[in-house]
Amino acid sequence: MIPSNQRQLVQSTWRIAKRDADGLTRLFYGRLFEAAPAVRGLFPDDMDDQRAKLAAVLDAAVVGLSNLNTIMTDLHALGERHVAYGAEPEHYPVVGETLLWALDKHLGEQFTPEAREAWSSTIDxxxxxxxxxxxxAVG
Ligand code: HEM
Structure with a gap:
């Protein structure tokens, strides 16, 4: 469970970050492919749709933090689909760190240490x- 003060911080910073969701997700994937070049081949060559899909899922997840039950089914299905994408559990930490990095770069001073902590718990x-x-799914 995410405490309500953290939830509010995630929701308020997301409202700012999503004004330029494409910029944020460009930063994210650019950095991800530098930090973990091996995962580049798992993604399509053209990343336009992928960036939009990631932003849409983050949006739904952030809204859904108020009632996690509402997003559990979708999140579970998203996790199952990731088996076919070739994602491994070991990849999640670099994805999480990279998302924090991109939010920091994108939001600047508005990404306070408290906001970072709140996002870190949410991503976890x-x-x-x-x-x-x-x-x-793998069994
Ligand atoms: C919090 C973690 C993550 C979130 C929220 C997330 C979200 C998404 C979303 C929304 C899609 C679009 C396709 C769909 O809805 O099924 C997607 C596709 C994909 N994700 Fe993730 N993802 C996460 C972690 C990872 C990790 C750890 C990897 C490992 C490298 C990964 C690799 C991929 C790949 C390769 C695709 C696309 C494949 C394709 O279109 O062929 N994701 N992800």
Whole structure:
């Protein structure tokens, strides 16, 4: 569970970040492919749709933080689909770190240490649900 003060910080910083969601996700994937070049080949050559899909899922997840039950089913299904994408549980930490890096770069001073902490907890929750779903799917 995400405490309500953290939830509010994530929601308020997301409202700012999503004004230029494409810029944020460009930063994110640019950095991800530098930090983990091996995962580049798992993604399509043309990343336009992928950036939009990531932003849409983050938007739904951030809104859904107010009631995690509403997003559990979708998040679980997203985790299951990631098996076919070739994502491994070991990849999640670099994805999480890179998202924090991109938010920091994108939001500048508005990404306070408290906001970072709140986002870190949120990403941990999303990743653990997805990893659990992946592991269940693999058996
Ligand atoms: C919090 C963690 C993550 C979130 C929220 C997330 C979100 C998404 C979304 C929304 C899509 C679009 C396709 C769909 O809806 O099924 C997607 C595709 C994809 N994700 Fe993730 N993802 C996460 C972690 C990862 C990790 C750790 C990897 C490992 C490298 C990964 C690799 C991929 C790949 C390769 C695709 C696309 C494939 C294709 O279109 O062929 N994702 N992800």
């Amino acid at each position: 929750v999303l990743a653990s649900v997805m990893i659990h779903a992946q592991e269940c």
